[in-house]
Amino acid sequence: MTDQIAEAKETIYQVAEDVLEKLAFLFSFREEERGPMDYGSAVVASVSFTGQFKGRLLMAVSSEMLPELAANMLGIEEETSPEEQRDALKELINVICGNLLPEIAGRKQLFNVNTPRILPSGEIEAIISDKNPAATAKLALEEGQCDLILYLDDAGPGVSLEPETPEP
Amino acid sequence: MAINILIVDDSAVMRAMILKSLRMTGLDIGETYQAGNGQEGLEALNDNWVDMVIVDINMPVMNGEEMIGQMRENPATADIPIVVISTEGSEARLERLREKGAAFIHKPFTPETIRDTMRTMLHLEEND
Amino acid sequence: MKHIVLVGNMKVGKEGDTIVTYALGTSLGLIAYDPVAKVGGLLHAMLPLSKSDPKKAEANPCIFVDTGVPRLLEEVYNLGGEKSRLVVKATGCSRPEGDNEMFKIGEKNYAVLKKILWKNNILLETEDVGGAANRTVQFNVSTGELSVTS
Numbered sequence: 001m002t003d004q005i006a007e008a009k010e011t012i013y014q015v016a017e018d019v020l021e022k023l024a025f026l027f028s029f030r031e032e033e034r035g036p037m038d039y040g041s042a043v044v045a046s047v048s049f050t051g052q053f054k055g056r057l058l059m060a061v062s063s064e065m066l067p068e069l070a071a072n073m074l075g076i077e078e079e080t081s082p083e084e085q086r087d088a089l090k091e092l093i094n095v096i097c098g099n100l101l102p103e104i105a106g107r108k109q110l111f112n113v114n115t116p117r118i119l120p121s122g123e124i125e126a127i128i129s130d131k132n133p134a135a136t137a138k139l140a141l142e143e144g145q146c147d148l149i150l151y152l153d154d155a156g157p158g159v160s161l162e163p164e165t166p167e168p
Numbered sequence: 169m170a171i172n173i174l175i176v177d178d179s180a181v182m183r184a185m186i187l188k189s190l191r192m193t194g195l196d197i198g199e200t201y202q203a204g205n206g207q208e209g210l211e212a213l214n215d216n217w218v219d220m221v222i223v224d225i226n227m228p229v230m231n232g233e234e235m236i237g238q239m240r241e242n243p244a245t246a247d248i249p250i251v252v253i254s255t256e257g258s259e260a261r262l263e264r265l266r267e268k269g270a271a272f273i274h275k276p277f278t279p280e281t282i283r284d285t286m287r288t289m290l291h292l293e294e295n296d
Numbered sequence: 297m298k299h300i301v302l303v304g305n306m307k308v309g310k311e312g313d314t315i316v317t318y319a320l321g322t323s324l325g326l327i328a329y330d331p332v333a334k335v336g337g338l339l340h341a342m343l344p345l346s347k348s349d350p351k352k353a354e355a356n357p358c359i360f361v362d363t364g365v366p367r368l369l370e371e372v373y374n375l376g377g378e379k380s381r382l383v384v385k386a387t388g389c390s391r392p393e394g395d396n397e398m399f400k401i402g403e404k405n406y407a408v409l410k411k412i413l414w415k416n417n418i419l420l421e422t423e424d425v426g427g428a429a430n431r432t433v434q435f436n437v438s439t440g441e442l443s444v445t446s
Contacts, residue, residue: 098255099257192418279419280423283419
């Protein structure tokens, strides 16, 4: 299982780096060595999904990065509203999650990604203390940080993180 | 002739990004309408003259695949060109969408991809 | 007349001119061209962001993508180019193998370009970027023709 988790983590990094660059014009660097972010000074989005496996992805971004993130995505210089900023983060996690699942599970699998939402701070702590993540990716952004945490629900029989083998 | 476009996506930021990309193409865009899910999308089609529909897959209330299915069953909307813009990675679902005649753009997209897809769908030459 | 653009520089020209740049590696090569006014320019920008050396950027904005691209557009408009007719093509931004991955200069140059174009509502007509090649670019201002060889 260790190999699959390492693989899932690598996949999260690759997908997140690619989507951050293409959708939000943000360059990111891996920060494997640092501890988790301070979620108190971050905005955290969550998206749940069902399919071959069920679970959720959390994405935390330093609060001070949110205005740039939203302005980049919308392609504007003007200030963005707090609502636009939260909506931008929700779309970002949505695109990351939607690209991540087929990368992990293979393109023959069908997943449904639910509507992302911004987590209130109490709920973040409850999720983090409740169970161990399947994989965590830690990134440095230009002027902030970003953590991506993948949680998988208890897998039923025959369900694993192992990528699907192609059919002969 | 100006084309009227309906954009269906549950994210307002994504709808704004698609609209901005469309305006950058230089094509003659007429009225644009927006909807937050498939149900609202069908209602917008009912109320307005729309020449092209741009639709996401994963949405609450009614997803894009269901909306496209209902469009194709209704003679009034059966022939409207459809572009799906989604993160969708399932081969089976993409094949079902292709069978319904939808073009597909993968998220994250570049505005150039939207221009090129629009040119192909509207049968425009490269230099038009 | 033939103009040669050195690294961290740009040239603009009009009908009858050819603009050339050599040894385009991780640098961005960008042309902006108005086919009606027959004016255009070529930028050879080395690094993505001017904030890494604001003094240098003030002395020569063309070293950096984020200051060089607006300068190129401005000069083309000054020669009579119209934004609505502008044709923009990108090249360079290579990703040589064995390079220190941490820097990824070519990729970053490209990402900064795309962000500026997105914010300014400009699409790339064509792009020939990435790969390991060092490119030579020849831009014929009379015809708008761009030849990229490596």
